[in-house]
Amino acid sequence: MNGLRGELNGILAIWYRELKVFQREKSRIVASIASPVLWLVIFGGGLGSSVSIEGMSYQTFIFPGILAQSVLFSSIFFGVYIVWDRKIDFLKEVLVAPITRSSMFMGKVVGGATDSMIQSCVLLAIGAGMEKAGMLPGLHIGIGGMAWMLLILLLTAISMVSIGLIIGSYMESPEGFQLISSFLLFPLFFLSGALFPIGRLPAWLAPLTIIDPLTYSVDGLRNVILGSSQFHLAHDIGIIGTVSVLLIFAGTAAFERMKL
Amino acid sequence: MPVIETSGLTKKYGEFLALDRLNLKVDEGEVLGLLGPNGAGKTTTLLMLTTLLKPTAGTARVNGFDIIKEPGKVRQSIGIVFQDPSSDDILTGYENLKLHGMLYSMPPALRERRIGEVLELVELSDRKDSRVRQYSGGMRRRLELARGLMHHPRILFLDEPTLGLDPQSREYIWGYIHNLARQEKVTVIITSHYMEEVDRLCTRLAIIDEGAVVALDTPANLKRVIGGDVVSLRLRRNRDGMFSHLDFVRKAETKGGMTYLTVVNASERLPEILRAAGMDAVSVEVHSPTLNDVFFHYTGKEIREGSGEGSWGERSITYSGKR
Numbered sequence: 001m002n003g004l005r006g007e008l009n010g011i012l013a014i015w016y017r018e019l020k021v022f023q024r025e026k027s028r029i030v031a032s033i034a035s036p037v038l039w040l041v042i043f044g045g046g047l048g049s050s051v052s053i054e055g056m057s058y059q060t061f062i063f064p065g066i067l068a069q070s071v072l073f074s075s076i077f078f079g080v081y082i083v084w085d086r087k088i089d090f091l092k093e094v095l096v097a098p099i100t101r102s103s104m105f106m107g108k109v110v111g112g113a114t115d116s117m118i119q120s121c122v123l124l125a126i127g128a129g130m131e132k133a134g135m136l137p138g139l140h141i142g143i144g145g146m147a148w149m150l151l152i153l154l155l156t157a158i159s160m161v162s163i164g165l166i167i168g169s170y171m172e173s174p175e176g177f178q179l180i181s182s183f184l185l186f187p188l189f190f191l192s193g194a195l196f197p198i199g200r201l202p203a204w205l206a207p208l209t210i211i212d213p214l215t216y217s218v219d220g221l222r223n224v225i226l227g228s229s230q231f232h233l234a235h236d237i238g239i240i241g242t243v244s245v246l247l248i249f250a251g252t253a254a255f256e257r258m259k260l
Numbered sequence: 261m262p263v264i265e266t267s268g269l270t271k272k273y274g275e276f277l278a279l280d281r282l283n284l285k286v287d288e289g290e291v292l293g294l295l296g297p298n299g300a301g302k303t304t305t306l307l308m309l310t311t312l313l314k315p316t317a318g319t320a321r322v323n324g325f326d327i328i329k330e331p332g333k334v335r336q337s338i339g340i341v342f343q344d345p346s347s348d349d350i351l352t353g354y355e356n357l358k359l360h361g362m363l364y365s366m367p368p369a370l371r372e373r374r375i376g377e378v379l380e381l382v383e384l385s386d387r388k389d390s391r392v393r394q395y396s397g398g399m400r401r402r403l404e405l406a407r408g409l410m411h412h413p414r415i416l417f418l419d420e421p422t423l424g425l426d427p428q429s430r431e432y433i434w435g436y437i438h439n440l441a442r443q444e445k446v447t448v449i450i451t452s453h454y455m456e457e458v459d460r461l462c463t464r465l466a467i468i469d470e471g472a473v474v475a476l477d478t479p480a481n482l483k484r485v486i487g488g489d490v491v492s493l494r495l496r497r498n499r500d501g502m503f504s505h506l507d508f509v510r511k512a513e514t515k516g517g518m519t520y521l522t523v524v525n526a527s528e529r530l531p532e533i534l535r536a537a538g539m540d541a542v543s544v545e546v547h548s549p550t551l552n553d554v555f556f557h558y559t560g561k562e563i564r565e566g567s568g569e570g571s572w573g574e575r576s577i578t579y580s581g582k583r
Contacts, residue, residue, distance in 0.1 A: 005365065010362075010365075012362055013359050013363045016358070016362060024350050088346075088348070089344045090347070090348045092312070093346045093347070093363075096311075097335060097363035098332050098335040098336035
């Protein structure tokens with residue numbers, strides 16, 4: 001091993017590869033942008049015709065939730081690439097390289113988070129455009145809150161990519177990955193309050209939303225973008241930050257025991 | 261000082277003993293072949309020496325580093341070309357090599373120079389910017405050979421380097437391996453079940469069967485063990501002691517309907533042999549001893565050539581274009 005420098009080079013190497021792959025998979029980029037826009041326009045528009053929340057249009061209300069959702073889906077789905085790497089035997093090339101498993105994991109996390117962040121930026125631009133066109137009144141996507149938004153999105157991406165990679169490290173087939181990850185995706189998404197306010201939930205449902213880490217991403221984004229939230233911004237960021245650190249440790253451990 | 265030294269290296273998969281207490285020394289500059297049928301323990305040995313698989317017992321030192329205690333240092337000092345393609349087919353040839361250089365912490369200037377050199381060596385310079393998806397099986401293997409060499413490893417491991425390739429690509433690969441062993445001064449370990457391959461490339465050969473080395477010597481010495489030419493006879497009927505009165509017949513064996521005699525100067529002895537066989541002789545063939553005979557001599561089995569599992573060509577077809 002070449003010490004810290006070698007490990008950093010290893011992380012860079014894996015990042016380089018993930019960026020190249022992302023760049024070449026045009027359909028993946030298009031799908032990852034199109035699906036949240038459809039949610040916003042069709043689901044938001046449809047339900048919005050009869051529902052408004054806290055005095056704002058339903059579409060505006062769910063925009064932060066849809067942003068978090070897109071990060072959730074694309075980040076967790078990123079884990080399938082470790083299954084593919086194993087399947088196409090590329091994993092061997094990385095496993096036999098002189099880098100530690102933690103660097104390998106970190107390289108993947110940085111790669112997956114980059115994909116999700118690029119996608120988020122496109123969605124933020126679309127949101128800002130729609131607001132200008134008068135379609136999402138009350139949306140604030142300005143320079144001011146940008147740093148907070150990006151921080152929340154980044155921590156969310158890191159956490160969710162880690163979850164995806166942990167699942168991926170146990171899975172032998174992409175189909176198995178799909179099955180397990182969808183079991184996790186939908187509860188994480190629906191319980192996060194992405195589609196409804198979590199303030200007045202029935203007593204049996206409220207605790208479930210509290211243990212969903214995505215709740216804090218949605219709440220934080222809503223705080224910055226809409227100016228209304230359940231928790232303090234620092235509270236939200238603190239929780240997502242802690243979760244992402246814990247998941248990085250868990251992911252490193254999962255990669256450590258991963259077999260060829 | 262040996263570059264590889266294994267001591268009691270053992271691997272068990274459950275009850276199955278894949279490799280049984282291997283003790284092997286390899287000196288610098290050798291081209292050592294591990295020859296054996298599928299499941300003999302060749303790939304298991306390779307995976308342990310490259311730290312991808314933990315031994316059940318025993319250990320080994322590779323370039324002076326212990327494979328269990330210093331896996332990172334072992335990995336930095338070796339190169340490996342796997343049996344199955346392990347390049348990323350969505351990247352170009354150049355990108356695969358660049359990625360490799362980064363993984364091995366090569367300084368950028370050296371990395372770029374080496375990429376040029378190794379691409380030149382395997383004659384892929386003009387295809388470096390094509391995606392690997394568009395490479396043929398042979399080209400892909402050449403690329404991976406270039407990649408395995410790129411970071412100046414002191415030992416290069418090749419796992420079935422020509423499995424599943426057409427004869428022409430195989431010739432190419434053999435040429436490159438032959439050249440690099442001299443030019444780059446690397447020690448090469450080749451696993452194979454192609455007799456011709458190890459015969460042409462290897463300076464020393466370990467015959468492995470059922471997890472153990474049954475013979476270890478130069479190909480020439482191993483063939484000398486046979487002690488003569490091989491006469492294969494197809495007989496209508498095989499009578500016991502048919503050739504026992506011929507004192508120049510060193511050994512007579514019957515296998516799969518054929519009778520094999522080991523004879524010194526067989527071509528001169530042929531009339532006498534045929535006389536002994538009499539009317540029962542259907543056909544006769546004389547050849548100098550091959551490694552096939554050597555393998556048969558030590559293991560009592562024939563190696564079935566070309567029956568590798570998951571061949572190179574098939575794999576690349578199955579997975580290309582999907583992801």
